[in-house]
Amino acid sequence: MQYTLLILVLPLLSFIVLGLVDSKWKPKVAGTIGTIVLGIITALSYYTAFEYFTLHKVAGVYEKVIVYDMEWLRFTDALHINLGILLDPISVMMLVVISTISFMVNIYSLSYMDGEKGFQRYYAFLSLFTFSMLGLVVATNIFQMYIFWELVGVSSFLLIGFYYTKPSAVAAAKKAFIVTRFADLFFLIGILILSFYTKTFDFTILTAEHTTVFAGTTGITFMGFSVLSWAMAGIFIGGAGKSAMFPLQIWLPDAMEGPTPVSALIHAATMVVAGVFLVARFFPVYYFQTPEVLHGIAYVGAFTALFAAVIACVQTDIKRVLAFSTISQIAFMMVALGVSGYEGHEGTGYMASMFHLFTHAMFKALLFLGAGSVIHAVHSNEIKDMGGLRKYLPITNWTFLIACLAIAGIPPFSGFFSKDEILSASYEFSPFIGGLMTFVAALTAFYMFRLYYSIFWGKDYTIKASSHGHDDHGAGHTPHESPFAMAFPLIFLAAVTCVAGFIPFGEFVSSTGADYHIHINLTVAIVSVVVASISILIATMMYRKQSTTPDKLAKIFSGLYKGASNRFYIDEVYMFITKNIVFNNISRPIAWFDRHVIDATMDGFANTTQWVSLRIKGFQSGQLQQYAYVFLFGTLLIAVLLFIF
Amino acid sequence: MSELFSNFFSGSIPMEAYLGISLIMFFAGVYGFLTRKSLLMILISIELMLNAADINFVTFNRYLYPERLEGFYFTLFTIAIAACETAVAIAIIINIYRNLNSVEVGNLDQMKE
Amino acid sequence: MDYSSFLQMREELSLIGVMIFLLIFDIFASKNLIKYFQPIAFVLFAVHIILNCVPRDAFEVAGGMFQYHPMQTYIKTILNVGTLIVLLQAHKFLNNEENKIKRGEFYFLIFSTLLGMYLMISSGNFLLFFIGLETASIPMAALVAFDKYKNNAAEAGAKYILSAVFASSISVFGISLIYGSTGTVYFSDLATLITGTPLQIMAFVFFAVGLFFKISLVPFHLWTPDVYEGAQTNITSYLSVISKGSAVFVLFTLLVKVFGNLIDQWQPILWGLAVISITIANIFAIRQKNLKRFLAFSSISQAGYIILAIISGTAIGMTSLVYYVLVYVFSNLAAFGVLSVIEERTGKVALDDYNGLYQTNPRLSFVMMLALFSLAGIPPFAGFFSKFFVFAAAIDQGFYVLVFIALLNTIISLYYYLLVIKAMFLTKSETPIELIKSDFPLKLSLVICTMGIMLIGLFSAIYNQIAVFGFGI
Amino acid sequence: MAEQIIFYVLAVIITVFSILAVTSKQIIRSATYLLFVLLGTAGLYLLLGFSYLFAVQIAVYAGGIMVIFIFAILLTNRPGENVKSELPIRRLVALVTSVAGLAFCGHIIYWNVKKVIQLPLMEELTPQKLGHIMMGTDKYQYLLPFEMISILLLACIVGAIMVARRR
Structure with a gap:
């Protein structure tokens, strides 16, 4: 399978070529080249997946295949860094996800970014990002992964700060970078500790089932925990930074200042799940060596899921709603990993996590691209500027609805299947976590439909004067459906979302590599569907008002509640409970906490440094003799200190 | 101390006496460097510091290691280096005088923080 | 009297040859020929680099006063390449009408300081070392004051030479005490004679601060930002890269080769200096509004990181150090190259002036961004690998706390490097710096630097090649 | 005496x-x-x-x-x-530091150098001998630094002239 090398080389070449020619080629040419290259990569990934899943099953277990391995830096005889390509079920699955989404985003951007200055560079950066993300997932060792990990951070920084020159975007790119780098510091420390004790970076050695490399760590403790726990916790913090787990989630909502296709690619489908991928990659180590860290991950995940879902209920910027929803959904995946066992049915969580990663990537990318289409049409991110758009944007409307149903967990859409597995795994771990996750799932359904109705239903879209919008589009036009290049990815992803749930995912991906048959836990499934439906119903009642053209779905719901009771009375009770109690007393304070306390802590570090800096500036007085005095004093001090100690 | 007196009358000079002179000269130079206001006076202080090191070399050579002349030659070359450094420093100071019409070190604080 | 052994000092001799030829050429060449002064200088110097880039077997000249080891070829070649890049970047500046007349001096002084660094690196005797140190710093003062009609340059020149001479007089006083306690100034003899008596320890401290001054570690750094700001930018880059690079190499070799027995003394000293250098420099860097001062503080903190390689005192540390210097040369010169061309054309050095640079000069801002990313140590740029290796070298010897502090500081440094990137790429400006057409030598230099930043980290052969000679002293 | x-x-x-x-x-x-x-x-x-x-x-x-x-x-x-x-305050600080440094260094030096009182014998330094040492290339001979310092001198002259001469 040597051709898999091409999957890495092609986007790199594309980046170099597009980066070098810059504005010498026409934008269309550059965009087309980038897109075609991505098309080839996608085809190659699919072929790799096909070949891997058909050929590399030995005794019922998918083996780890190292397609390519090159010794790169020999540090000491025992410790060396390799570059290579490791294929195993999860990396192959990630190849498919990344190349698909990236390909769709490339197509979509052809139209969405049309006319932007630096179009060519945008495509160069997209290629760079794809390259680094692909390199990350096929890494054979933790060091290679770390390098691509950082490269992903760099390209995401470049893309977030790409063309928006709003002051808020200025801070966003930097914040994203610094927060993730801060987390990566712990990642690096984790790597250093781990490699120091195990003398290897290699995943195949580290994650082997009956490995002895951890023998050297037994009995070495630091502040009550074993060094290995510290190392693995450090690695998880690195993952938490990229995957926006509490309290490192602060960068993701701000990162929405980037172009929308970038948000779809990076902040919904690929980069943000890198942390989940990392934990999954180290899963045997977590499970066998440091189960306490794994459980910690579960609790962090559960809390983040709830926290983000609550905040999502009050956001008014559609991309921010989606951002918090992403945080919440990634937390679902983390929870699934945290509660997972290892073999057979015990390993449901692991499988479910990967399954959800897969389905979520598709429908969340779809949501973002749909949001992009809406923003493209109305030139605003704010819910208040939208409403009743379904007649102007039929394709976007339908695809967005499919995605919302998927994320809400309504069968037969893909999200139902993966989320159901996560919930049943959670219930098996602890009823508390299970119940909590079900509640979060209900919240998810609620805020997604709140979003959906606010955009496509409700009050009629009013054409506003020139208060919003780009200069080149002119104000006051009727919103219109996006061109084909933007519509195609929507339709494609919607189709995937409809059918992905029926993929027998457990046959491909499981914690041991052995087959795993998905059983739908009927109790959990029914409960979650009912709860989600009720949430959708509530959202429908609250936000679907002023609708003039009821459609099928609405009929079902309106019949349901009309027959049940007095519509307006209940509506008002709901309004009172949700608006006054839930929003004002729960969601808003949490959102405020997020914005003011957690953000402010980060800012506090920066301000302290600034303050110290201001205090000691007197040292740099510009006076030669003072410099000499400090010099002499330093010399004497060193000498005296040496004699005292 | 009593050694010093007995040496004085027995007609020999202890090495510490030379080293003491050089140390005093060195720290006089340091004090000058830290307190003089004129660039030229600072330069004068530096000459004192370099000269102190020279005395050390020669003294050690003569008293402790007379069989070879390493300290002697070190001093010789240090004198040459002192000359070089003085020449360039004075050129720069004269240049400052042309620009600022002053050789006061206090004027040299345009750049700070 | 056999002078033929001197012929082995090929690097020094060929550099002296280039210097003397250029000096004579500058004086006697006709009007037509003098136009080609800079191209000829580039070519000659490039030939000099190529002739001397292959390591030879170790040898000694003049009874051990001059000691060559193959590792020195690497560091000298790195310094050579760095110098060539500086010269390429200074090409336009030296072609200005007012500087044309001083062109010959510029080259002569640059090469003589480079020769001084060669001597420092290869010396096997404190006398030759001291001469090298002074050759590397006194003509440098003349270079700092090169723009002599500018007040800042004059001020910087005075500050530099007075501080440098103050430092070197303390240093030579230390050498005199070392001589007094051992009776020799030959490194090979000193290694066993230095046993750690109080006098030797004090002498060592006095001597070492001279090098700390050159490396500009806190608290011996106060001259650095002022001099960097005042000097012409190409000189600043030379000072911050080449001068510092040679000094750290020399510090390491001396600590191990001569003061190996004092390891219990110098490790804590370096520990403390590394921590305060990185931290204080970072804190000061954040508040700088002038990019040259900003880079000065950045280079002080970089020096602190290099100390992590030195403190280990092992062969891995040596390899990491040379590697670090190599990467640092390219990264810092790329940043300074951009800075110098902008200052040269527009006179702007304030951070605010860089707002929106990307709108008008995408390529320059791109190079600057790469350089800053590399300095901040972000993979996959070369700076990450060099930092990783020095950290690993320090961890190898058990300096966990030090490495942790250094790692925390990389986050702070990232903050201020991003301030510049933010200004260039994200902040919009009504009046960005106009489009700058750079001349060919500058472009060439920036291309070399960019290639270095992008590729050094990716070719393991470079690190392995350096590691071949292990300690190399 | x-x-x-x-x-x-x-x-x-x-x-x-x-x-x-x-x-x-x-x-x-x-x-x-x-x-x-x-x-x-x-x-x-x-x-x-x-x-x-x-x-x-x-x-x-x-x-x-x-x-x-x-x-x-x-x-x-x-x-x-x-x-x-x-x-005055700065003078005082500098004075205190210098005297402290003097005392410290003096203390270390005084207690750590060999106590030699009598000047040891030394063979006579003839100009021939000095010249021979200066021009030799063996150990303890100084042709190499001599050559190098000549370059330093040349460089300093060039530098000093460049800085000091008028436009």
């Missing part, structure tokens, strides 16, 4: 004029005191038996460096104008 007397006279001269050189208000006096210190040092060299160094010290310092100094002083100094002195 004569040696002692000469030594202590020189010692007093050097000490007193060192201190005067760094405290005198008038720069020209400062320079003169420095000259006395340098001449005193030359005397010490002679006393130790290095007559060649005595000659060099006088020729280079008194004949060369001092001339440049006085030249520079006359160029930059306006007659009758005293140099301002540093703030």
Whole structure:
């Protein structure tokens, strides 16, 4: 399978070529080249997946295949860094996800970014990002992964700060970078500790089932925990930074200042799940060596899921709603990993996590691209500027609805299947976590439909004067459906979302590599569907008002509640409970906490440094003799200190 | 101390006496460097510091290691280096005088923080 | 009297040859020929680099006063390449009408300081070392004051030479005490004679601060930002890269080769200096509004990181150090190259002036961004690998706390490097710096630097090649 | 006895004029005191038996460096104008530091050098011998630094001229 090398080389070449020619080629040419290259990569990934899943099953277990391995830096005889390509079920699955989404985003951007200055560079950066993300997932060792990990951070920084020159975007790119780098510091420390004790970076050695490399760590403790726990916790913090787990989630909502296709690619489908991928990659180590860290991950995940879902209920910027929803959904995946066992049915969580990663990537990318289409049409991110758009944007409307149903967990859409597995795994771990996750799932359904109705239903879209919008589009036009290049990815992803749930995912991906048959836990499934439906119903009642053209779905719901009771009375009770109690007393304070306390802590570090800096500036007085005095004093001090100690 | 007196009358000079002179000269130079206001006076202080090191070399050579002349030659070359450094420093100071019409070190604080 | 052994000092001799030829050429060449002064200088110097880039077997000249080891070829070649890049970047500046007349001096002084660094690196005797140190710093003062009609340059020149001479007089006083306690100034003899008596320890401290001054570690750094700001930018880059690079190499070799027995003394000293250098420099860097001062503080903190390689005192540390210097040369010169061309054309050095640079000069801002990313140590740029290796070298010897502090500081440094990137790429400006057409030598230099930043980290052969000679002293 | 007397006279001269050189208000006096210190040092060299160094010290310092100094002083100094002195507090701080450094270094040096009282015998330094050592290439011979310092001198001359000459 040597051709898999091409999957890495092609986007790199594309980046170099597009980066070098810059504005010498026409934008269309550059965009087309980038897109075609991505098309080839996608085809190659699919072929790799096909070949891997058909050929590399030995005794019922998918083996780890190292397609390519090159010794790169020999540090000491025992410790060396390799570059290579490791294929195993999860990396192959990630190849498919990344190349698909990236390909769709490339197509979509052809139209969405049309006319932007630096179009060519945008495509160069997209290629760079794809390259680094692909390199990350096929890494054979933790060091290679770390390098691509950082490269992903760099390209995401470049893309977030790409063309928006709003002051808020200025801070966003930097914040994203610094927060993730801060987390990566712990990642690096984790790597250093781990490699120091195990003398290897290699995943195949580290994650082997009956490995002895951890023998050297037994009995070495630091502040009550074993060094290995510290190392693995450090690695998880690195993952938490990229995957926006509490309290490192602060960068993701701000990162929405980037172009929308970038948000779809990076902040919904690929980069943000890198942390989940990392934990999954180290899963045997977590499970066998440091189960306490794994459980910690579960609790962090559960809390983040709830926290983000609550905040999502009050956001008014559609991309921010989606951002918090992403945080919440990634937390679902983390929870699934945290509660997972290892073999057979015990390993449901692991499988479910990967399954959800897969389905979520598709429908969340779809949501973002749909949001992009809406923003493209109305030139605003704010819910208040939208409403009743379904007649102007039929394709976007339908695809967005499919995605919302998927994320809400309504069968037969893909999200139902993966989320159901996560919930049943959670219930098996602890009823508390299970119940909590079900509640979060209900919240998810609620805020997604709140979003959906606010955009496509409700009050009629009013054409506003020139208060919003780009200069080149002119104000006051009727919103219109996006061109084909933007519509195609929507339709494609919607189709995937409809059918992905029926993929027998457990046959491909499981914690041991052995087959795993998905059983739908009927109790959990029914409960979650009912709860989600009720949430959708509530959202429908609250936000679907002023609708003039009821459609099928609405009929079902309106019949349901009309027959049940007095519509307006209940509506008002709901309004009172949700608006006054839930929003004002729960969601808003949490959102405020997020914005003011957690953000402010980060800012506090920066301000302290600034303050110290201001205090000691007197040292740099510009006076030669003072410099000499400090010099002499330093010399004497060193000498005296040496004699005292 | 009593050694010093007995040496004085027995007609020999202890090495510490030379080293003491050089140390005093060195720290006089340091004090000058830290307190003089004129660039030229600072330069004068530096000459004192370099000269102190020279005395050390020669003294050690003569008293402790007379069989070879390493300290002697070190001093010789240090004198040459002192000359070089003085020449360039004075050129720069004269240049400052042309620009600022002053050789006061206090004027040299345009750049700070 | 056999002078033929001197012929082995090929690097020094060929550099002296280039210097003397250029000096004579500058004086006697006709009007037509003098136009080609800079191209000829580039070519000659490039030939000099190529002739001397292959390591030879170790040898000694003049009874051990001059000691060559193959590792020195690497560091000298790195310094050579760095110098060539500086010269390429200074090409336009030296072609200005007012500087044309001083062109010959510029080259002569640059090469003589480079020769001084060669001597420092290869010396096997404190006398030759001291001469090298002074050759590397006194003509440098003349270079700092090169723009002599500018007040800042004059001020910087005075500050530099007075501080440098103050430092070197303390240093030579230390050498005199070392001589007094051992009776020799030959490194090979000193290694066993230095046993750690109080006098030797004090002498060592006095001597070492001279090098700390050159490396500009806190608290011996106060001259650095002022001099960097005042000097012409190409000189600043030379000072911050080449001068510092040679000094750290020399510090390491001396600590191990001569003061190996004092390891219990110098490790804590370096520990403390590394921590305060990185931290204080970072804190000061954040508040700088002038990019040259900003880079000065950045280079002080970089020096602190290099100390992590030195403190280990092992062969891995040596390899990491040379590697670090190599990467640092390219990264810092790329940043300074951009800075110098902008200052040269527009006179702007304030951070605010860089707002929106990307709108008008995408390529320059791109190079600057790469350089800053590399300095901040972000993979996959070369700076990450060099930092990783020095950290690993320090961890190898058990300096966990030090490495942790250094790692925390990389986050702070990232903050201020991003301030510049933010200004260039994200902040919009009504009046960005106009489009700058750079001349060919500058472009060439920036291309070399960019290639270095992008590729050094990716070719393991470079690190392995350096590691071949292990300690190399 | 004569040696002692000469030594202590020189010692007093050097000490007193060192201190005067760094405290005198008038720069020209400062320079003169420095000259006395340098001449005193030359005397010490002679006393130790290095007559060649005595000659060099006088020729280079008194004949060369001092001339440049006085030249520079006359160029930059306006007659009758005293140099301002540093703030008393700063002088005090510098004084305390210098004296502390002196005490510290003196303590270390005094207790750690070999105690030698008598000047050991040394073979006579003929000019031939000195020249031979200077021109040799073996260990303890100094042709290499000699050549290198000539380049340093050349570089310094070039640098000094470049900085000092007018446009």
